[in-house]
Amino acid sequence: MTTKLNPGDPYYIDFPKRIQNIQSEMAKQKIDCYLGSRLRTLSWTLDAFCPWRSFVVIPAEGMPTAFTFVIDAARVADDTWLDEEHVRGFAPMGGQDQIEQIADFIRDLLPGGKGRVGIESGMSNYLPEGWLTHYEYEQYRDALSGSELVNAHTIIDALALIKDKGTINRFREASRIVDEGHRAVRAAIGKGGWKGMTETEIAGIAALAMRRAGSEWEWSFTGGNEIACGYRTGLAGGACTPATRKKLAAGEPLMVDIHAMFKLGLGDHSHNYIIGSATDRQMWHADNFLKIVKATLETYRAGITPSQLAEKMMALAEDGGFSDYMVPGFEHGIGMMGDEWRIGLNDGPFPYWTNPDHVYREDEVLICAMQYACPDENIGFRYENPIVIGKDGCEALSKYPLGVEVIS
Secondary structure, eight states: OGGGOOTTSTTOOOHHHHHHHHHHHHHHTTOSEEEEOSHHHHHHHHSSOOOSSEEEEEESSSOOEEEEEHHHHHHHHHHSSSOGGGEEEEOSSTTTSHHHHHHHHHHHHSGGGOOEEEEOOOOOSSTTOOOOOHHHHHHHHHHTTTSEEEEOTHHHHHHHSSOOHHHHHHHHHHHHHHHHHHHHHHHHHGGGTTTTOBHHHHHHHHHHHHHHTTOOOOOOTTTSSEEEEGGGGGSGGGOSOBOOSOBOOTTOEEEEEEEEEETTEEEEEEEEEEESOOOHHHHHHHHHHHHHHHHHHHHOOTTOOHHHHHHHHHHHHHHHTOGGGBOSOOEEEEOSTTOEEOOSOSOSSSTTSOOTTOOOOTTOEEEEEEEEEEGGGTEEEEEEEEEEEOSSSEEESOOSOOOEEEEO
16 A cells, blocks of 8 residues: 555555545534445545446545455455455355445444445436445445435535646646547548548547557547547537547548546547648638637636636627537536546536536636537537646646648
């Protein structure tokens, strides 16, 4: 454990302190034990990727214990900062399934075998969120008879909102890796290299370059690296577009949205092209897109809200005559692996969606994300880039040059 917690490492995160902060909040809410089930919670507390159904149990005092599917337990134990005694595997055997094993473990932690147990319950438009299922809730409720199960996920959400230096550095490195992927794609499609190439081939070229640069996973659950060309770029600006076998063609746009992961920090950046040659109308769309991306990046800063930013940017689009092509959203949330989409806390007008009046604070990290879509003309562009909110602006973590390149 000590070898994995080196304060001199630029990617160091003080995980024991995170656990202590959680326990401090638990004490304030009179929670005796916390049962974490979300992917974001596992990443934020364990520093290990848990793709199988997993849980973390955090006692009122002392170290947490992770529970994952037995076939992956040794690997998780090797990755996490926890020692082997605090990583356990569950299996379909008597007393070893996840419900019975974890319920027995929790009961032993509770004073007199009963108490208040924090759980994570809610909803999301992000598929692998990891909320406790209805069946799991019923089983834990019955197995922990006499205890009270209370929804407590906002403890983690509030503590994870502002990113520490090690987390931000992980995002910076993941973004550097993404830029390597873009350079490889640009080199491959230049000088007519695009001829006969498919979206899936573009995705593979980027993936290979990023793996060589140190990426652990093309983390997006919407198809890994998302590639769209031709009419597919106009489908909501190419949003969530798994690569297909469609071939690139002259006179068509190409959107390359690629992803990397470094120590659970995420890189996500989109770059746009027009293949062969571009018409005046296509360049008009491209200029509109670049104008609003630049303005958006210049507007982000601590103290502004999502609704204020959207109001400013949609006014700019209205003045330029292209508001019909803009999806009126300019960001989505991001954190360590599994912490996606929602920005801020669950305190907006629609439960479990971003609060449009959330006030950005320094050292929040989010994805500056926008889609420009004109499906009637078979064209669209996408921009995504992790940014760190600062007092007077933002830092864009991907340094790949902004542009819509015409590739001959």
